[in-house]
Amino acid sequence: MSRIFRVAMREYLENVKTKGFWIGILLFPVMIWVMMEVPQFLEEKGIPTRHVVIVSKDAEAGKLARQRLTLLNRQKILFSLQQHIAEATEPMRQEMLEEQEIDAAELLDRLEVGLEQMNQGSAEINPFNPKQLIDIGDLVPEEYLLNDGQWLAMRNLMLSQLPKDTAEFVEPDARFMEVSLLPGLTDQATDEEIEEALRPYLRAEKLYPANGRNVDLFALVLIPENVLIEKKPIRFWSSNLADTDLLDAITGALTDKVRQMEYDDRGISPSDVAEISQLSVRSNNFNPNKQVGEEKVGIRDKIRQYAPIGFVYLLWIAIFTVAQMLLNNTIEEKSNRIIEVLLSSVTTNELLLGKVFGVAAVGVTMQLAWIGSLIGIMRLKAGPGAEWVFDLMAAVVSPELLIGFVFYFITGYLFYAFLFAGIGSICNTIKEAQNFMGPMMLILMVPLGTMMFIPNDPNGTIATVMSWVPPWTPFIMMNRMAANPPMTEIVATAIMLVISVLVVFWLSAKIFRIGVLRTGQPPKLMELLGWLKSSRP
């Protein structure tokens, strides 16, 4: 026993000392951080202003399209204005302990009064509290945004409410900017002429001259005559097919108009339509597996349903990282012939178990560090006052899920660890090991691939059948845990899993025993089978 411990101890300390271990530990929080920050960063700064040429043969359609772009631009400014206010008033809002119900109508009335006062140049404006100030942003009607005067007044009103020492508000870059046609071309030119003239700019072969600067031309939009009546397609030219925001904005604006005209034609009032489109049938969801009176399914239950995916991921990553360490260490000992000295001091079983446990400890340390840093980041992002993170975790980590996770983690880990140690023992170089790693990785990819759809049908045929394939049992069963699979199935697969782990240990120990002393080519399959039959080398 103490020898297993010694071997495990060395294995642990040596792996913990490696750079790879620390990179692994530090990379995870960095990646989480990046994953949280980058989309926001891209939203704010990453996507450049899209320059677009709009040629409309239809005056009204052109106006609608341009209005929509203005609206989107101002919404973006409004959003960052809200963030600016939120940052500036952070301490004030912290002091406001009472959660206030927001009365949208009242707030809008007050906004109107405030704007009136602004317009009259009144020095005293009814003050808004910071929460209201932020909420206004969500409530502002489109007309306010589209009216230049009101937009400006509102912007100033909101900024005037901030404390004096607030940093200046910097407006973000516009999302869309219309640029005029090339000199020499008019709106009256044919589509073909315009397209021909702009083609090199759209292909990004040339920069487009606009307002004395040269810019990348993102798109050309040609709106045909009578588009609102005849509903002919507009012509949208752009080499970027992925970003459809601009196209969606323009087609959306025209579609809204076309529909509105149709409602008018048929004598349906637009306000009726708006009202009707608000109607929907909602559902209350119940789960028969829960206690009577508690069957109602809430968001927590939904989270709980999908939480095992996180566990599956953790197990998968653990196996993947640990497999590499086991292979490397076994092959190092083998190629250095350290193995002979080791075997004169410990038995092969002690060596195998020591290695597997030592490396397991490394994996667990890494995962604990990850979970710790995850909680740390979430606390940091959510602010110190937010206990919701812990509420969420409490919901996710219910006792039966946790027990399941620990059990499947241990068995799943041991199953693969023994396999990889066995593989390491018959290889002399990492390169040889790669040949065996291929099929192993294929087997490991399967539970990862099915991970997302198992929760949709957790007790279905595929899930049930896969639960009985030992290499996949830990993953699939963990995946299904939240859906309360039949107890008989849980117990039966658990027994099968434990037996499989023992069988894999027995097989690996046999192969390990002979493999570690062998040099030269890895054995053929038939030879391996022979090893299993022999009692001892």
Add this chain to the structure above:
Amino acid sequence: MTVAIELSNVVKTYGDFRAVDDVSFAVEEGTICGFLGPNGAGKTTSIRMILDILRPTSGSISVLGHNVASEVRDRIGYLPEEKGLYKKMTATGVIAYFATLKGVPGREATAKARELLDRYGLSAFKEHKCEALSKGMGQKVQVLASIAHDPDLVILDEPFSGLDPVNQEVMEEVIQDLKSRGKTVLFSTHVMSHAERICESIVVIAAGKMAFHGSVAEARALLPSRVRVRGENIEELVSGLPGVNAVKPSTDGRADVLELHIDEETDPRSLLKLFFDSGKTLDTFEVVQPDLHEIFVHLVGEEAREAADR
């Protein structure tokens, strides 16, 4: 005298190949035994069987009074033929680790490792990583690792290979030290001079079979005593001398030197007197002690060549 290692009719086969074929010998406690044989003779396989890393196909082995070495493995030190260390561990760390595997408590093992490194001239490299050590130094560290737990029996597979002459001497010293503290040492080599200097007994195997087992003196007796002479017109004379069984050209390759194989009872000095009496001019007269090298070639030369041809 008790016996530290005893092999009786040990056979190890791999399929049809008999790697070790009916080998029997015993090593007495507190002695140094040289285990000699050409490459591929089965030395390493035999050693692995002594250590219970491999099991013999048939025959029995007893080590320190036990039938299975793993029962007494804490009292055995082993240096394998191919040397290697954990690259990322320090010299002290490696020695201490191997000692702890032999049951030495952690702190004691580290202290012992430092002491050994000091004693054998590696003080400056105690905290160096093994990958930073030269080949010879690494090998020394490994030897120290095999004796750090103060074993009663030390088995060294090719301890001299890869060492420069100075370090070969240090190695001999290490082995002598062990013996002076009452330990038993079995080491394999194919360099005869080391065995000749420090061994009490030698075991020679060739192609898996026993070729010789006995003391160095007994091994010497396997070859006839010889006298090398050179002089003018002495061929006729020498062939008629009493006690001379054969006259051959010298085996050391010098031209016109003759080698006389003489009876064991014949005193070379009596031959020298006969030369003087004959009045012939003699410019060389040397008594040749057969060294182990020659005995080795004599014993296993044919098999070794055959093995090389295979």
